[in-house]
Amino acid sequence: MVTLRDVAGHAGVSVSVVSRVLNSDPSIRIRPETRQRVLESARLLRYAPNSAGRSLRRSRTHLLALVVPDVTNATFTDLVNGVESRALDHNYSVVLASSPRMQPGSDGFTRLLSERLVDGVLLQKGDEAPTELVARALSHPERTVLINSGPVSGVATIAIDDVAAGALATRHLLDLGHTSIGYVGGVPTSDTSDRRRSGVEQTLATAGLALAREHTTALGYTYRSARDAARLLLSRQPAPTAVVVGNVNAGIGVLTEATQMGIGVPGELSVVAIHDIWPAITCAPALTTIRLPMEVLGATAVDVLLAGLETSDPGGNGRNGADTTSRVIDDPTPELVLRASTGPPPGA
Missing domain, CATH: 1.10.260.40 (lambda repressor-like DNA-binding domains)
Structure with missing residues (x-):
């Protein structure tokens, strides 16, 4: 050498x-x-x-950890790309983790920062975990950035504009002529689902309409839970003529269940889901989605984390740490990706 x-x-x-x-x-x-x-x-x-020797001298590993609920979930692909690309720009590498043993409060998660295995953590929490509880479980909140969560006191949080995403999906359905619109949401503890539902409700209210209680569900974002939600919602009378689905994986589940129930899409039911992943194109019919700026979200989270590391004390103990202001990515804004699963209401 x-x-x-x-x-x-x-x-x-x-x-x-x-x-x-x-x-x-x-x-x-x-x-x-x-x-x-x-x-x-x-x-x-x-x-x-010699990066190892240089890291020791500077008390830095030049490693960041990105912890997501499930690395196999395609909705995190663009987020990972954004984090990795921006980290490499700053000569950092990224460790990706997703097991239950790597959640806040676990030994594995605590070791990441307590034993200086990484310089900082970017955390996308699971929907089932309340944000405040997660924040209290963080061993080093000053070297952690929460992604698409919060806001929460004392921890930096970066989120996309979920309210705008829900609003855009709803406006599209209203423009098509729908007046009976439902919402298939995440579990009750999901921050993103709450915000997306708020966008739906606000947009309906502007049009003089309301989101009917019987036209909403909160069973989760998974394919299986969405199929259960669709069967429950579409079995009620009168059923909605259109639904906004809070997550694209759940949107695929809604399409599948509607087909099983003999409900034509988009002839009898229009479906628009939030997030855009490649399987949405392969559905029958292809799923209309709201594309979110996930790469920008990941890159911005890295910027905030590294800025905090630079302002922390030389020993790396992070007495200052990341700016704990809650930020929302509003540029670029969510974008409608029009496909075949949405159309005018029946008889229009």
Whole structure:
């Protein structure tokens, strides 16, 4: 392995000069041609810095952990891409975790920060866990950013505009002529479902309508729970002519159950789901969705976390930590992706 001493010998300078040049020390005073000779020697010898030693000296691992409820869930793909891309821009790598043993309060989660395995954690909590309880279980809230959760006191939170997403889905159905619109939501403890339902309710109210209690469910975002929710909702009379589904996986479940019940989509029922993933295109009919800025969400969360790490004390104990302001990603805004599962109400 090429060392600083090798580069110094090749460039004809001291090891100290090489170290300061390669670390962009602004206080070093050398001739431009000497600096260029050092850089050229490092390039020719293919010198790579010892990141492990540098991390020890700076009390940094240059690792971040992204903890999500389920790595197999396609709704997290763009989030992961956004986190990884922005982390790499700052010379950080990302560890991805999703098991129950890695949730806040668990030994595995606590070890991440307490034993300095990573510099910080980006956490997308599970819908079943109340945000306040999760926040109290955090071992190092100053080095944690909650994604799409909160707001919660004392912890940085970054979220997408779920209210706008629910509103956009509802406006689309109203524009098609629907006046009987339902909502298939997540579990009662889901922050995102509450906000998306609020967008539905606000938009209906603006049109002089209301979200009927019998036209709402709160069984969860999974494919199976959504099928149960659809059967329950569509068996009631009168049934809605359109539904906003709080999650695309659940939206696929609603489409499946409607087909099993002999209900034509979009002839008898229009379905629009929040989130956009590639399986939505493969449904029959293809599912109309609301695309969310998940990559921007991930990148912004990394920015907030790293800014907090930079302002923490040199020992890495994070006395300052990330800005605990709750932020909402409103640029770009949610986007309607029009496909075949929505149309005018029956008889229109």
